[in-house]
Structures are given as C-alpha cells and as structure tokens.
Amino acid sequence: MNAPELPNAVRPNALAPAPLSVTVTGARLTYGGTELFADLSLTVEAGVTTGLLGPSGVGKTTLLRMVAGLADPEPPTVIEARDGAPLHGRVAYMAQQDLLLPWLTVLDNVLLGARLRHERRSPDLVARARALLEQVGLAGRETDRPATLSGGQRQRVAIARTLMEDKPLVLMDEPFSALDALTRLRLQDVAASALAGRTVLMITHDPLEALRLGHRIHVMTGRPATVGPALEPPGRIPRAVDDPALLALQAELLRRLAG
Amino acid sequence: MRVVRALITAAVLLALWQGVVSLTGVPRYILPGPLAVADALQRQAPLLVQHGATTLTEILLGLVLGVALGGASALTLASFRTARRWLMPLLVVSQAIPVFALAPLLVLWLGYGMASKVAMAVLVIFFPVTTALFDGLRRTEPGWLDLARTMGASRRSVLWHIRLPAALPAFGSGLRVAAAVAPIGAVIGEWVGSSSGLGYLMLHANARMQIDLLFAALAVLGVFAVALYAAVDALIRRALPWQPDTHPTEEKD
Structure with missing residues (x-):
C-alpha cells in the first residue's frame, strides 16, 4: 500500500517556509453552557505531523478552527507560534469536504x-x-x-x-473521512509524501489514519476533554496497514478513546 | 423530439378548437376559430408588426433595466450592512403591494408613451431578480468562506470570486421569472393608457368586436413570451455549464 517515492521537486526550496512549531495553552471552549474543555494544552512540533484523535463532539474541530483563525479563541486560550509572530496568514486549511469551486x-x-x-x-x-x-x-x-x-x-x-x-502550518480536519476505505488509504499515501517535512496538525476520529500518518499522536477524550501524552509510533510514514505493531497500537488507541 | 411532441399537442388543441367552433356555430365576434385567427394574422400583419414592435421594445427595455437595477440592489444589499438594515424592511413591504395597482399612477406621471410601460415592466421584474440574487449571495457554502478566509481574501474578493459566482444559479432562476413576467408588465401598462402596442390593439379590437384580431394580437404576444423565455433559458444554460441540470430535459422514456 506504500506510495512510490515521489520527487520532491514541487517545493520551491528557496522559498519554502521554515517549519513552524505551535503551542496551544489554557484552551477553553464552552458550548451551550457546558464546558467542552478547559485548560487544555497541545504542542504541534515543527516539521512533523501531529495527529489529534478524538470522538465526535469532543471539540477538536473547534480547537482546529481556533488555530486556523476561523473561530475566536475563548479566554484564557493562548495560541502562539514558537517564533512569536502571529499565526494569521501562515496557515493552510483543508476540510473534510474538498471545497472545490x-x-x-x-x-x-x-x-x-x-x-x-x-x-x-x-x-x-x-x-x-x-x-x-x-x-x-x-x-x-x-x-x-x-x-x-x-x-x-x-x-x-x-x-x-x-x-x-x-504555508508553514497545515491544518487538516478529517480530510479523508468522506471517502471509501480503499480510496482513503491511497489518499493517505499521497498526503504522506506530499506533506513530508511540514508542520501538520491533523484531526481525525480514525485510529488507523492517525497511526498511518502521525509522527506524534494525541488522544483527546472526556468531558471536559483532555489531551493525552503523545504516542510516537515507530516506522516511516505512511506506515503499512498490515504492520502488526500498528495493529497493536490501534487496539491501544481504541482503548484510550473508549476510556 | 420535444419540439415535435409540443407541435403535435398544439395541432390537436387547435383542431379541437376549430371543431368546437364549427360544430356549435358560435358567431365569429364571440369566439373565432383558429382558421379565422390565422386569416386575421395574415390580413392584419402590418398592423400587428407595428404594434408588436412597440410592445417588444417595451419588454426588452424593461427586462434590461429591471435586471440591471435588481442585480445592483442585490449586490448593494449583500455588500453593505447598513443598506441591509435600512432597505430590507422596505423591500419586503413593497413586495406586498400589488404592483399592477400602480399602473394608472405610472401613466399619470410618465405619460401615454413607452416610458410608463417600461417602468411597469421594470417594477414587476425588479423584485424577483433582487430577491433571487440576494438569496443566492446569502447562501454561500460556509466552507468556501472559511477556506477563503484562511487564504487571506478580502471581503470584496470573496464577494467577487466566490459569493457572486455561487449565486449565479439563483440569479438565473430570477432571470427566468423576469422573462416570464416582463410581457405581463408591458401589456398591463398598455391597457391602462396608451396609443400603441399589442395591449392597446387588443383593447381596441375588443371594443370593435374584432375578436379575431384580438386573438391574433394575443398569439403574437404568446410567441414573444415563449421566445423570450427560451432565449433567456438557453443563455443561462450556456453561461452556467457547471450547474447540474435540474430540468428533466432528457427524460428517458
């Protein structure tokens, strides 16, 4: 299922933005009076793909929208780039729908x-x-x-x-969840090679997707939700679907999601 | 195939009409048969062309002005919050007024000439076009707006490159309605007060019991209306090739 190595000639190396690391601290979100999360922290490391895995309704999409500048962060949420400059204009956003005109x-x-x-x-x-x-x-x-x-x-x-x-930071909101299983696996291969070397924050509810693409995987669960410690599975990305280690980790992630 | 079917339906209806007239012996000044109407069409052709030209000019001028004004107002309403706040209630209330009741006023203000008829057509076209385009501009897929925001697009750029093209199908529906009501506006204007046009000719013929001429004028008006609608429809289809066809034109049967 591994994609052939594609030439990376596409990126204009002279202009390529330096990978950016972003931290979210004290994040808080209330919806209709209930607190979905409070004092939540997340670090998106530079140059790697961070997978944020969580069940629906946990508030992960809103968190992503806050980082994208599409939703106003609730105080005392702080979202900052490691270099101190504002994130505005330095984010590329990919949603669940393709949003083609x-x-x-x-x-x-x-x-x-x-x-x-x-x-x-x-x-x-x-x-x-x-x-x-x-x-x-x-x-x-x-x-x-x-x-x-x-x-x-x-x-x-x-x-x-x-x-x-x-852009230095790529945000993806369940980018392949609307696709059938086989197409999804193929697209994950395409995305893995295309996004290599970039800072990516990808939201998903699919443990397999997180494990195939994520260098670091956080599980976001509970109410109010918390983000667990990063899981750093071994192996090159995209990881093979039939890798036994990956399947074991998938079971572990499912346990964390349920717990 | 569609054209052939429509022609057959029309032929059958015309035959029925002629049959009713021949069998019942209704006098010609009450209900002339299609043959009598055809005869009047031929005999009075110069008269019909002359008055038809007046009405057609009114319809087309009204359509162009009404669509331009309606489009401009919709864009203004969509772009400026202040305009929306102050003008929307006015627009909604004014839609409740039967526009045709204004026809005598328009004739009083603008005279017996073409201006009052064009104004009438503009009035009936303006509202459907404005509301159709404005609705379309308001109902942009929110994901597209999010995407544009992360891409650093200005509000104007979003309006021009995303909201307006996305609203064109809705605008097209408004345009189709406009094409259908424009002849009505022009003819009502002529009925209220005029010295030329098909509406005038129909009233005139009616008063003189020239019912065959009245029907002939009606037939010309019908041809205008159908041709106008077909032209607008074809134009919209050509201009919006990405729009999935919701008309069951290619009915498989």
Whole structure:
C-alpha cells in the first residue's frame, strides 16, 4: 500500500517556509453552557505531523478552527507560534469536504489562493500548480471541472490546493473521512509524501489514519476533554496497514478513546 | 423530439378548437376559430408588426433595466450592512403591494408613451431578480468562506470570486421569472393608457368586436413570451455549464 517515492521537486526550496512549531495553552471552549474543555494544552512540533484523535463532539474541530483563525479563541486560550509572530496568514486549511469551486477548472481551483489575493498569475505559479497536480496523480486533468472527478480525485485536488498555499502550518480536519476505505488509504499515501517535512496538525476520529500518518499522536477524550501524552509510533510514514505493531497500537488507541 | 411532441399537442388543441367552433356555430365576434385567427394574422400583419414592435421594445427595455437595477440592489444589499438594515424592511413591504395597482399612477406621471410601460415592466421584474440574487449571495457554502478566509481574501474578493459566482444559479432562476413576467408588465401598462402596442390593439379590437384580431394580437404576444423565455433559458444554460441540470430535459422514456 506504500506510495512510490515521489520527487520532491514541487517545493520551491528557496522559498519554502521554515517549519513552524505551535503551542496551544489554557484552551477553553464552552458550548451551550457546558464546558467542552478547559485548560487544555497541545504542542504541534515543527516539521512533523501531529495527529489529534478524538470522538465526535469532543471539540477538536473547534480547537482546529481556533488555530486556523476561523473561530475566536475563548479566554484564557493562548495560541502562539514558537517564533512569536502571529499565526494569521501562515496557515493552510483543508476540510473534510474538498471545497472545490464548481465553476473553476481543476487548475484554477489549485490556484484559488492567488486569485483571491489578486496575485499575478505568473508562469512560475502555474508551473508549480501543474507540478503539484502531477504529484497528486492528476496530470492531464488541469482543464476539467470538479464535477467530472471522483470523490478521491477531488480530494487530491484539495491536497494540491493546500500545498499550493505553501504555508508553514497545515491544518487538516478529517480530510479523508468522506471517502471509501480503499480510496482513503491511497489518499493517505499521497498526503504522506506530499506533506513530508511540514508542520501538520491533523484531526481525525480514525485510529488507523492517525497511526498511518502521525509522527506524534494525541488522544483527546472526556468531558471536559483532555489531551493525552503523545504516542510516537515507530516506522516511516505512511506506515503499512498490515504492520502488526500498528495493529497493536490501534487496539491501544481504541482503548484510550473508549476510556 | 420535444419540439415535435409540443407541435403535435398544439395541432390537436387547435383542431379541437376549430371543431368546437364549427360544430356549435358560435358567431365569429364571440369566439373565432383558429382558421379565422390565422386569416386575421395574415390580413392584419402590418398592423400587428407595428404594434408588436412597440410592445417588444417595451419588454426588452424593461427586462434590461429591471435586471440591471435588481442585480445592483442585490449586490448593494449583500455588500453593505447598513443598506441591509435600512432597505430590507422596505423591500419586503413593497413586495406586498400589488404592483399592477400602480399602473394608472405610472401613466399619470410618465405619460401615454413607452416610458410608463417600461417602468411597469421594470417594477414587476425588479423584485424577483433582487430577491433571487440576494438569496443566492446569502447562501454561500460556509466552507468556501472559511477556506477563503484562511487564504487571506478580502471581503470584496470573496464577494467577487466566490459569493457572486455561487449565486449565479439563483440569479438565473430570477432571470427566468423576469422573462416570464416582463410581457405581463408591458401589456398591463398598455391597457391602462396608451396609443400603441399589442395591449392597446387588443383593447381596441375588443371594443370593435374584432375578436379575431384580438386573438391574433394575443398569439403574437404568446410567441414573444415563449421566445423570450427560451432565449433567456438557453443563455443561462450556456453561461452556467457547471450547474447540474435540474430540468428533466432528457427524460428517458
């Protein structure tokens, strides 16, 4: 199930953002009078993928939205980057839905950020978008409309669009949960090679997904929810589905989720 | 195939109509048969063309102005909170007023010429277009807005690149309604007071018991309305190729 090693020529190394480490401290979230979590802390280490695993309704999506700047953090929540600069504008966000715009071609969807910021559509930019599409296995589909793609292909475009943003921190909210099992495994391989070396915070409710992609895995459970210590499974990413160690860890994670 | 079926249906209805007229012997000044109407269409062709041109001009001018004004108001309402707060109640209340009741006023203010009819058409078109586009602009997929925010898009950029294209299908529905009601607006305006146009011709023919001419004018108006709707519909389909077709055009039977 391992993806072939893809060339990493896609990243403009001179411009590549240095991986960023982010810490969340004292995070608090109340919803309809109940406290979903309080005094919650989480560290997202630089250059690796942190998986945040938790059941639905635990507040993990809101936590991610706070980091993305889409939800106002409740005091006394503090979200800060290690370098001290504000996170605003340094985050790429990928949601459960592919969020492709149906009226734009695949290539234009990948270039959406530049379009929205009125950046000039330079040949370099377009070349990079094409290279990214090739990296996610969609070469030749540049001028197609999203409606002609399958669910898995659409999510591949979303990965390319996320990478096109080339931000120091990548946030993913259950990015593959809407896909069927086989497509999900393939997309995890694509994501693992595409996101190598970046700081990623990925939310998931699927222990297998966390174990395949996460360098560090935290389990978020309870009410008010707490984040457990990081689990650092051995082995290269993406880890093989049939690895016995991985299956044992999956059982362990399921126990932690239930507890 | 659709056109052929429609033509057959029309032919059957026309035959029934002619049959009723021939069998019952209704006088021509009460209900003329389709043959009599066809005859009137042919005999009075110059008259029908002359008055038809007036009405068509009113309809098209009304459509262009009404859609432009409606689109502009919807964009204004969507862009400015202040505009929404002050104008939305006005818009809702004004929709409750039967616009046709204003026709005599419009004739009084704008005269017997084309202006009052164009204004009437604009009024009936304005509201469906405004509400359709405004609704579309408000109902943008929230995920797209989140994505745009993380990409650092300005509000204007989001409106222009995401909310507006996303609202175009809704705008298209408003446009279809506009195309359907525009002829009504123009003809009502002509009924209230005018010296030319198909509405005027129909009243005139009615008063002189020239019912075949009235039907001929009605037929011309019907052709205008259908042609206009078909043209607008085709335009929308062409302009929005990504929009999944909700019309069961390709019914498999």
